Amino acid sequence: MINGLMWLLTFQMVGELISRGLDLPVPGPVIGMLLLFAVLLWRRPDGAAGVIRVSESMLRHLQLLFIPAAVGVVTYLSVLKADAVPIAGGLFVSWLAGLITVAGLVTLLVRRPKEAS
Incomplete structure (x- = not known):
């Protein structure tokens, strides 16, 4: 080990x-x-x-690795409250960009002709 x-x-x-x-x-x-x-x-x-x-x-034990991130969020909670709208907007735009990218890739892969084995 x-x-x-x-x-x-x-x-x-x-x-x-x-x-x-x-x-x-x-x-x-x-x-x-x-x-x-x-x-x-x-x-x-x-x-x-x-x-x-x-x-x-x-x-x-992966869940234990999220504890430092959670402590960081709690530490900067006042900053997050002050900038909640831009943070929420950025999260939404990045989520939407990821969703559109994955949807586009899935569409391309589904339409691709199957190769003969």
Whole structure:
């Protein structure tokens, strides 16, 4: 399990180094996650691999990772109240953009001709 945790932390660190070193607008953990995904696709580890076991145990306790975000929201509640209308507008517009994007992609994929197997 420690080995799997070290893999996760190493890829996060490498992603952070790439993000900061190249001054990219993408967060380092996102780059690290993409690199880890590529390595996992390449190596195809079995279910007993350390990185898989650590990931599964972290996913079982995923709700605990939302506690810091909830504390941050409560901390900035006065700011959120003062700017409630622009925040609600931004949330609605981003939700609508995501909905339209997904609907467009689904429509394109459904209309695409099926390939012969």
